[in-house]
Amino acid sequence: xxxxxTLGNIRIVLCETSHPGNIGAAARALKTMGLSQLVLVNxxxxxxxxxxxxxxxxxxxxxxxxxCGSLDEALxxxxxxxxxxxRSREIAVPAVTVRNAxxxxxxxxxxxxxxxxxxxxxxxxTTADVNKCRLVxxxxxxxxxxxxxxxxxxxxxxxxxxxAALSDEAxxxxxxxxxxxxxxxxxxxxxxxxxxxxxxxxSEHPKKLMPRLRRLFSRTQLETDEVNILRxxxxxxxxxRKRGQNK
Amino acid sequence: xxxxxTLGNIRIVLCETSHPGNIGAAARALKTMGLSQLVLVNxxxxxxxxxxxxxxxxxxxxxxxxxCGSLDEALxxxxxxxxxxxRSREIAVPAVTVRNAxxxxxxxxxxxxxxxxxxxxxxxxTTADVNKCRLVxxxxxxxxxxxxxxxxxxxxxxxxxxxAALSDEAxxxxxxxxxxxxxxxxxxxxxxxxxxxxxxxxSEHPKKLMPRLRRLFSRTQLETDEVNILRxxxxxxxxxRKRGQNK
Numbered sequence: 001x002x003x004x005x006t007l008g009n010i011r012i013v014l015c016e017t018s019h020p021g022n023i024g025a026a027a028r029a030l031k032t033m034g035l036s037q038l039v040l041v042n043x044x045x046x047x048x049x050x051x052x053x054x055x056x057x058x059x060x061x062x063x064x065x066x067x068c069g070s071l072d073e074a075l076x077x078x079x080x081x082x083x084x085x086x087r088s089r090e091i092a093v094p095a096v097t098v099r100n101a102x103x104x105x106x107x108x109x110x111x112x113x114x115x116x117x118x119x120x121x122x123x124x125x126t127t128a129d130v131n132k133c134r135l136v137x138x139x140x141x142x143x144x145x146x147x148x149x150x151x152x153x154x155x156x157x158x159x160x161x162x163x164a165a166l167s168d169e170a171x172x173x174x175x176x177x178x179x180x181x182x183x184x185x186x187x188x189x190x191x192x193x194x195x196x197x198x199x200x201x202x203s204e205h206p207k208k209l210m211p212r213l214r215r216l217f218s219r220t221q222l223e224t225d226e227v228n229i230l231r232x233x234x235x236x237x238x239x240x241r242k243r244g245q246n247k
Numbered sequence: 248x249x250x251x252x253t254l255g256n257i258r259i260v261l262c263e264t265s266h267p268g269n270i271g272a273a274a275r276a277l278k279t280m281g282l283s284q285l286v287l288v289n290x291x292x293x294x295x296x297x298x299x300x301x302x303x304x305x306x307x308x309x310x311x312x313x314x315c316g317s318l319d320e321a322l323x324x325x326x327x328x329x330x331x332x333x334r335s336r337e338i339a340v341p342a343v344t345v346r347n348a349x350x351x352x353x354x355x356x357x358x359x360x361x362x363x364x365x366x367x368x369x370x371x372x373t374t375a376d377v378n379k380c381r382l383v384x385x386x387x388x389x390x391x392x393x394x395x396x397x398x399x400x401x402x403x404x405x406x407x408x409x410x411a412a413l414s415d416e417a418x419x420x421x422x423x424x425x426x427x428x429x430x431x432x433x434x435x436x437x438x439x440x441x442x443x444x445x446x447x448x449x450s451e452h453p454k455k456l457m458p459r460l461r462r463l464f465s466r467t468q469l470e471t472d473e474v475n476i477l478r479x480x481x482x483x484x485x486x487x488r489k490r491g492q493n494k
Contacts, residue, residue, distance in 0.1 A: 029399055034389040057392060099410075139406060140413060142281040145304060152276055152402040155395070159386060159403045163346075166387060200483040212476060219467045226463050229456070236447040237484035 001110045003165040007034045009109040010161060012154060013074045015041040015129060016120040024054030024062065025151030026118075031058035033158035034165075038065040039074045039115070054151075071117065071129050072181075079112035079178040080105065080221065083133035084153060085125050086146045093136050093218045101137035102160035108221075109165075112178060116157055121150055131211070132185075134218045179222045187227045188214060194234045248357045250412040254281045256356040257408060259401060260321045262288040262376060263367040271301030271309065272398030273365075278305035280405035281412075285312040286321045286362070301398075318364065318376050326359035327352065330380035331400060332372050333393045340383050348384035349407035356412075363404055368397055426469045434474045435461060441481045 012030055017023050023046055027038055038061050040046055046067065055062050068074040075081055082101045083093070096104075105114050117133055119125030130136055139148060139156055148156070179187075192210055195201035201209055222230075259277055264270050270293055274285055285308050287293055293314065302309050315321040322328055329348045330340070343351075352361050364380055366372030377383055386395060386403055395403070426434075439457055442448035448456055469477075 025396060025399070028394075028396060031392045032386075032388045032395045032399075056394065056396070139279075140409060141279045142409075145278045147275075147303065148279045148402070149272060149275060149303070152272070152279075152399060155399040155402055156406045159406075162387060162389075194484070195480065198483050200480055209476070212473065216467060216469070216473050220463060221466075222463070226459065229459060233442065233447055234484075236445050237441070237481075 003162075004034060006106055006109045006165045007161060008036055009113050010035055010105060011037040011039050011074070011078065011113065011115040012158070013039045013041060013071070013115050013117040014043070014150070014154075015071060015074075015117065015125060016123075017043045017046075017150065018121050020045045020048030020051040021054045022121065022149065022151045023048075023065075024051035024056075025149075026154040027051070027055040027061035027065070028058040029151060029155040029158050031061050033155075033162040035158055035161065036061055036064065038062070040065055040067045041071055041074050042069065043067065071132055072185075074117075075115055075132065075181045077113055078115045078181050080108045081115040081117060081133040081135075081181065083117045083125055083130040083136045084138070084157060085119065085130055085136050086138050086141060086148070093131060093133055093215055095136045095138065098137050098139050098157055098160050099164075101135055102157065102164040104135065106161060106164040108178065116161075118150055118154060131214060132181075134184075134221065177224045179224045179227045183224060183227045184217075184222055187217075187222070187231055190231050190234055194238050197238065250409075251281060253353055253356045253412045254408060255283055256360050257282055257352060258284040258286050258321070258325065258360065258362040259405065260286045260288060260318070260362050260364040261290070261397070261401075262318060262321075262364065262372060263370075264290045264293075264397065265368050267292045267295030267298040268301045269368065269396065269398045270295075270312075271298035271303075272396075273401040274298070274302040274308040274312070275305040276398060276402040276405050278308050280402075280409040282405055282408070283308055283311065285309070287312055287314045288318055288321050289316065290314065318379055321364075322362055322379065324360055325362045327355045328362040328364060328380040328382075330364045330372055330377040330383045331385070331404060332366065332377055332383050333385050333388060333395070340378060340380060342383045342385065345384050345386050345404055345407050346411075348382055349404065349411040351382065353408060353411040363408075365397055365401060424471045426471045426474045430471060430474045431464070431469055434464075434469070434477055437478050437481055441485050444485065 012035060014026060023043060030038055051062055052059055082105055105116060108114050139153060141148060196203055259282060261270060261273060270290060277285055298309055299306055329352060352363060355361050386400060388395060443450050
């Protein structure tokens, strides 16, 4: 696949953006780096003349931007997603550098749609939103002032994506059939309900059990077959007697 | 020399900037990446409230910005300088990537003042100005639309400078306590026996089930705590009634 086609498979998702100028500046950043898919989750003001002005000659990206009502809707159909967040926190997903995240995104984008998710200007992404992604990535900023403008952060990330896409085109291992966002979330839901039913997970004192399990499985980039096997195991273990009766 | 001191030796020079908002956004970019020296050659409007606004909480960089009447004055005392320019042209200086330029700048900035020079928003740097520098560096942009906003370009370059300055320190993430070979094998043994007992794994026709599960979990480099959680889940799921009786 050509670098252009790979970059065309990468969605940039902006959540709850307050300032339309930042949406325009992000659109310009996308176009300069050869990306085209901008997805806006509940933007406060869009469309807006300030977005058009800051987009300069990248208005085609704005015109084709998709507006969604939720992050789940924005991630529908993706096979891999990375949350951008500077804040350190208790999270379920592994944290990596921008460069590492870009390499993984580009590797998968050669064959599947992927997404890179940015939060609101003042509050960033919610922990719930970060946990919907497979990885979290941060720009290694000055610890005394780590607040990059959101469009500036988009420029840095998309620059790293372009660098990764242009670097050797050796895709590494043969592409597997990766599980989709919905498949993986379906597995986590099944796991959580099974652990609740059997009493391993105490719903009133869940501690960090589900975040830890999400972190473990998010590191693996689950494949479709694997999700099916894991769900089969859950089903059998939760109902072992049925099997026994058939014998 | 510490990364902070090295980055403190790097001047960012903006020539003939038209929009004060870009000066403010550049100041913010500098501060987020741990740089502090902003030099302005004949800015059209400075100081200006829009620069203050776009600088967000990086106004200290603006307050300390030095205004010069010429690029020669801005480069005085530096030992090395890089011009940022996307335009290909007849130039006297070698052209390199941003990453390569950042590595060279940081290397020299450990012991001497250096500078990175950006041009005007619409016309860029003059050939005369480029020729005053030792290298010219470009961000590898989309050939159909290569016009990065000047503050966005400053963000990308300063990001690469910070990455280069930090590279020796290999920050990485805190090492986890990885599970030993025995721990992981113990888990696989426990998994296999549980799957056999419950009937999910047919010992006479095992197919590829265990190899597939091994492949999945081997990709993750399991941690000790995770092995304990997984074995706890197996134990509970295989004996759900015991839990139920305790309630």
